[in-house]
């Protein structure tokens with residue numbers, strides 16, 4: 001847990017990573033704020049911080065008050081964050097994101113439909129600025145539009161590097177646009193982006209290549225969630241799909257591959273999907289990061305068994321800015337307050353106590 005790790009262009013002082021965490025506290029124009037800079041700087045002792053999912057384009061809005069990285073104002077605002085983290089000797093990547101169908105006309109300019117691989121809606125409701133609304137059927141991207149969407153990711157990556165991030169993590173997980181292209185429960189396309197596994201992963205690899213060309217492969221990472229079933233995600237043969245994708249990723253020499261373990265009950269899933277890191281460790285030759293439900297003990301065991309090189313913590317990092325120090329001392333941990341995850345403001349964001357410090 002406390003040994004350093006050489007990851008591409010940078011050295012991490014420990015194996016403890018802050019997972020990307022959407023907190024919906026961005027300012028006007030989808031900009032990072034001084035409060036966000038202070039929040040991340042407090043967590044700079046992490047081996048690596050992965051800053052929250054950040055929109056590559058205005059059409060990516062699915063969570064009000066989340067930040068963006070497509071314009072100059074947003075770049076300047078993120079500089080406050082990266083400077084604050086670097087001043088505290090930290091390292092910070094930015095997770096870049098397009099939500100695809102996880103949006104609603106009420107969050108789009110001119111009430112446009114959200115876009116996806118295919119015109120297949122999520123069942124259920126989405127939280128919009130006007131309250132909970134039923135998901136709409138998204139618009140399938142035209143084949144000719146796809147290069148422009150790939151270019152959004154590339155320019156977001158270039159902007160992130162300009163804003164001082166040490167690298168970018170592509171959000172290929174948790175039901176968003178890249179994931180929507182990968183899995184055939186959503187992707188019903190009949191062009192070169194649909195059908196075979198090679199075709200369904202074409203969008204992902206085009207994005208990986210375009211982003212690596214901007215940021216450098218050693219500063220480009222990818223998050224995947226092979227067992228994620230929320231928001232109606234499904235695939236007819238996930239073992240084959242993710243084995244293919246992860247094997248091919250070996251060619252790219254990325255900073256790391258970040259895999260999330262399932263967080264919902266998974267009794268119905270095949271054994272390999274219940275714990276994905278051991279399975280894919282055998283296929284992936286580069287740096288592997290694992291996230292999902294880890295405690296100090298299970299993280300340490302996973303590292304000792306060589307199943308992962310780095311462990312990311314989500315909920316524990318919400319509540320414990322000094323998680324590394326608490327782990328080191330075996331100190332008690334603060335408990336995260338779910339009610340303030342997405343509510344904006346300082347409460348539940350700036351007020352978790354540090355060790356030996358009053359609130």
Ligand SMILES: Cc1cc2nc3c(=O)[nH]c(=O)nc-3n(C[C@H](O)[C@H](O)[C@H](O)COP(=O)(O)O)c2cc1C
Pocket residue numbers: 019020021022023052053095171173174223260263291292293294312313314315316341
């Ligand atoms: C409040 C909250 C926000 C999250 N936001 C993101 C996000 O922006 N991007 C992402 O990939 N995962 C996101 N996640 C998932 C976490 O990164 C992590 O995978 C999950 O919390 C499981 O890890 P844990 O058991 O250590 O909390 C979020 C989770 C929570 C609780």
